[in-house]
Amino acid sequence: MTRTLSYPAALRRAIIAPLLVALSLALVTAAALAQGGDAFDRQSPPMDPREAFALAVEPQPDGSRLLRWDVAEGYYLYREYLAAETEDGRSLPLETAPGVTKDDPTFGTVEVYFYGTEARLGAAEGPVRVTYQGCQEDGICYPPVTDTLPAIGAAATWPAAGTEPAAVEGPAESTVSKGGITLANEGGLLDGLSARGGPFLVLAGFFGFGLLLAFTPCVFPMFPILAGLLAGQDGTVGARRGALLSGTYVLAMAAAFGLLGLIAAWSGQNLQVALQSPWAVGIVAGVFVALALSMFGLYEMRLPQAWTGRLSGIGAGRGGTLGGAAALGFTSALIMGPCVTAPLAGALLYIARTGDAWLGAGALFALGLGQGVPLLIAGTFGARMLPRAGAWMEGVKAAFGVVFLAMAIWLGGRLLPGPVTLALWAALLLGAGVFIGGLDRLEPGSGTAPRIRKTVGLAAILAAGIMGLGAATSAEDPMRPLAGLRPVEAAPGVADNEIAFTPVTSVPQLDAALAGSDGPSMIYVTADWCVTCKVIERRLWPDPMVREALAGTTLITADLSEFDAEGQALLDHLGSVGPPTMVFLDAEGREAPGSRLIGEPGVEEVVASARAIR
């Protein structure tokens, strides 16, 4: 299965992966604190059972299956709890291998498998349920885990590694029933943190989130702004003054986030909708373009005269300066808002659900503080080290400019047609290539550095040419610019490019649509004001792999274009914060755990979730 990451998905992943790392760090830290500081004695938190006991299935030519469990170090599986049955509950013969006899006072004599085992499952028609159970040594024992294997020969193949989401059911993944459908109970991020460690962990977790967000391009614009604030007129600011100014700036920024949380709590609405509007996205994209142009020296971006005047100490003195820093920080948060939608949405959802305005606001405040830490460090220690003007500084500024333009194109991609976005990428690369020096002439005696610059520049220009060609042939994906040149694969007709959704706008309509289907179904929460949804509709639904995976699935759109009380009820019913969300239900109307997709998923994620409900 080859797959190309679409650009926004790749970017999102690049952002999310470090976030998860930070979150787990925060969790481990808090857990260590909870244990009275004995961080080294504490055993690692138990793994997800499907990771600890990774199941792989190999269908055999004779219709049987070879089941292979890969058991993580420090975990074991019980032989006697390995079992298989058909979908209607008939037990199937399973040949298991002898295990190691584990014998101790509290254990009795049982056969277990360390490291792994294999079992042979006789031929069976239709899907098969495999159940297994095991423990973490000296830790915890898991409830039985049940995986449903698709029928042999069915379009879907079981993933070779057991780490992908799978159709599962079992006591560990219980569900909350809501009328006709059953949602997987996967509390939000904040719920999990709150349940595990109370308010402290929530705040620590969000601080960690903020810290990592500080290393995403969202925060880049803050550095030049802060530098301008610190530079003043003569460009020298002491460490103490720097710390004071940047501290004020960061506090104000965090306060703006906290205020956002309070507003969300008081109004009882999620602001997700506002942050996703074309206006918000368009304005922020515009801000990035303006920042980029200033980086290229088209104009000097300078602090307002009134502020710089006070910075130099005339008149109002320090109070005024701090006020300026605070106002800058406050407004900076608004620029960053659309950049941090995911943690923001999590916090806002939690606030709306629990009404705990202070914890929600505190979490967002901590997020802001975390984001501000690098700014604070730069402001304190960097003040004296701020690069003096020179060719080197020009290069750094130009690099920032290119990054800002890339951010603007990325955001604008939600509003613009795909080929136009691709053309913009091409233009950006072309410009970067030329400015790096791809077309400059090399002197015969040139050293290594100019030659490398020329190589990089030419590479960028070449890539720009390919993308430009792609844009002209209606390609949309910067990672596959020439997709449009490939012969169209057995496309019976243009109309077939549309896959059929049943639109619903209220809970009764949803129930009616679900009642009309006896197979699995997928509910796609969308709205015409949701710009991300447009990307999904353009990129995912026409994809042949997605269409194959969703074949036979009842497709329903929960359309929130008219966002009224019924729409909100529909969101609540689905346990969704807002569009875009995809909810995958199996034939019994149960949501497959881990299958829900929020935001803009890649092809592979949609295919995996679609398989989970087969």
Add this chain to the structure above:
Amino acid sequence: MTNLTRRTALTGGLLAMGGTALWTATRPARAQEQPLRPTIDEVMFDPANPVLGNPEGDVTIVEFFDYQCPYCKANHPVLNEVVEADDNVRLVMKDWPIFGAPSVRAAQLALGAASLGSYLTANDALMATEGRLDDALIEETLTKAGLDVAALDAAYGENRDKWDGLLTRNGAQAAAFQLRGTPAFIIGTVIYPGAMDKAGLENAIAMARG
């Protein structure tokens, strides 16, 4: 960007926030939603669940456990020791049978014993068993502890709704907390997955007291 004054920036920022607030406030009120998380009362003070230790204690230890879970049983003497030494801890043992029919049977008989005022005896006896259980071993264990299995059965049967309801709630809570398995402790408002040693329990209790 060049000619921003402080006043316009401040006004703009406040207007943007105020506008958002206004916009959201004029939206229809959100429907009241059932919280998905169990409350502290539901978890710590389920009226059906027997309470061990000091019922008036100022800290509650909840343990989700199974009578066949080896680490729950190995851990039990340590837990008892800590609860006894502290003398101000409520101990709520929550049955979460994950090892199949014998676990359910053991839980049912122990809960039946609760109706007869002998939960502690039944619980201690079953937690002291070695290894796997089957129906014969469960009955033998309880008989040896001086309990009448037929009476326990009858006592369970009389209040079947109450006990089955309790087991269902326990399972739902375990799921809501996304507990990985047994044992899992909740002490104060902190969840601790897996077996805990003496120092760990004592620290957790101290932390719950603040």
